[in-house]
Amino acid sequence: MPPTDPGSQPIPVVVAGALGRMGAEVVKAVVSAADCSLAGAIDTGAGSEGQDVGLALGLEELGVALSSDFEGSLCQASQEARRGGAAVLVDFTHPSVVYEHTRAAIAYGVHPVIGTTGLTPEQLADLATFSQKASMGGAVIPNFSVGMVLLQQAAAAAARFYDFAELTELHHNRKADAPSGTCVKTAELMEELGKTFNAPQVEEHESLPGCRGGRRESGLRLHSVRLPGLVAHQEVMFGAAGETYTLRHDTIERSAYMPGVLHTVRRVRELGGLVYGLERLL
Known part of the structure; x- marks a missing residue:
């Protein structure tokens, strides 16, 4: 204030x-x-x-x-x-x-x-x-964004109950760094539990290198999208048997x-x- x-x-x-x-x-x-x-x-x-x-x-x-x-x-x-x-x-x-x-x-x-x-x-x-x-x-x-802070807190809370999760951030194509600092921060908050995510279920093979995103030591995968028309957007998707849980925040104007x-x-x-x-x- x-x-x-x-x-x-x-x-x-x-x-x-x-x-x-x-x-x-x-x-x-x-x-x-x-x-x-x-x-x-x-x-x-x-x-x-x-x-x-x-x-x-x-x-x-x-x-x-x-x-x-x-x-x-x-x-x-x-x-x-x-x-x-x-x-x-x-x-x-x-x-x-x-x-x-x-x-x-x-x-x-x-x-x-x-x-x-x-x-x-x-x-x-x-x-x-x-x-x-x-x-x-x-x-x-x-x-x-206060809304993004709320998303990050919700993602950290949900990480207690889900062992599988991936993060996607979407920005305008003039953003120089990837993944975004916001996405990295979200992953860090989820990782404070000290758990490992996304245990391998099959031996994966990428026919196009990088298509599965960047993998952190915790197992979380981060994906980056860059397109004109976007401002700043982030999605965290959790998966479990029979369900998915998705958190998303969209910035419409700066x-x-x-x-x-x-x-x-x-x-x-x-x-x-x-x-x-x-x-x-x-």
């Missing part, structure tokens, strides 16, 4: 990937939130340097110029935010740079809120250690993520280290 103190300073927010589909929604959400202020807009798109981010997105002029200088933007936001509390970075960029972005934000004293997926378990562990040593709160959130983004922005400065997953903040 927004701060109740009317004299409190707005939370300075820097958006990385500001011209992307998710970044644009974050910019709109931040400027519409009374307790937040847009402190920076980062994007590496050709020809965007120095443009007002509001005009570039077809909004009104916001007085914030687009910059491709990631660390320079963090440094500026950190210096300007000292009077009213630390700044927050919301990152929706690319898996190839998300680790460096997160580490740089912590180093500059800017709380990272990371929506970009693709961090490895080793990178997450390293960032958690780094943020704890720096006493900097941060959040890596594979999916900002605006569905914004309540979760703003909730995380409001909470992240209270944290003493890095958290992984929106459920840790609800």
Whole structure:
């Protein structure tokens, strides 16, 4: 919830990937939130340097110029935010740079809120250690949808009763990583039971390599679909003798993520280290 103190300073927010589909929604959400202020807009798109981010997105002029200088933007936001509390970075960029972005934000004293997926378990562990040593709160959130959190909790509960399950995630064809971080997170929650899934019933043979999806050590199989027209969708199917049980979540518009983004922005400065997953903040 927004701060109740009317004299409190707005939370300075820097958006990385500001011209992307998710970044644009974050910019709109931040400027519409009374307790937040847009402190920076980062994007590496050709020809965007120095443009007002509001005009570039077809909004009104916001007085914030687009910059491709990631660390320079963090440094500026950190210096300007000292009077009213630390700044927050919301990152929706690319898996190839998300680790460096997160580490740089912590180093500059800017709380990272990371929506970009693709961090490895080793990178997450390293960032958690780094943020704890720096006493900097941060959040890596594979999916900002409350509905997806509910699906993941239901999948973890159902995993107690079913020994066979497969997960399918479907996204637009501009998503760079597969499987999605959300799907991996769902599998991890199901695996917390410590059980093995999908015991072999027959000696399988793939005439087309990969058609059975990716197999995790637990036996869970993950499938990825990439098509234009999709946004973000996930299905978990359980099977048992005589029945199947299916959980599914569909994101129709990216605006569905914004309540979760703003909730995380409001909470992240209270944290003493890095958290992984929106459920840790609800």
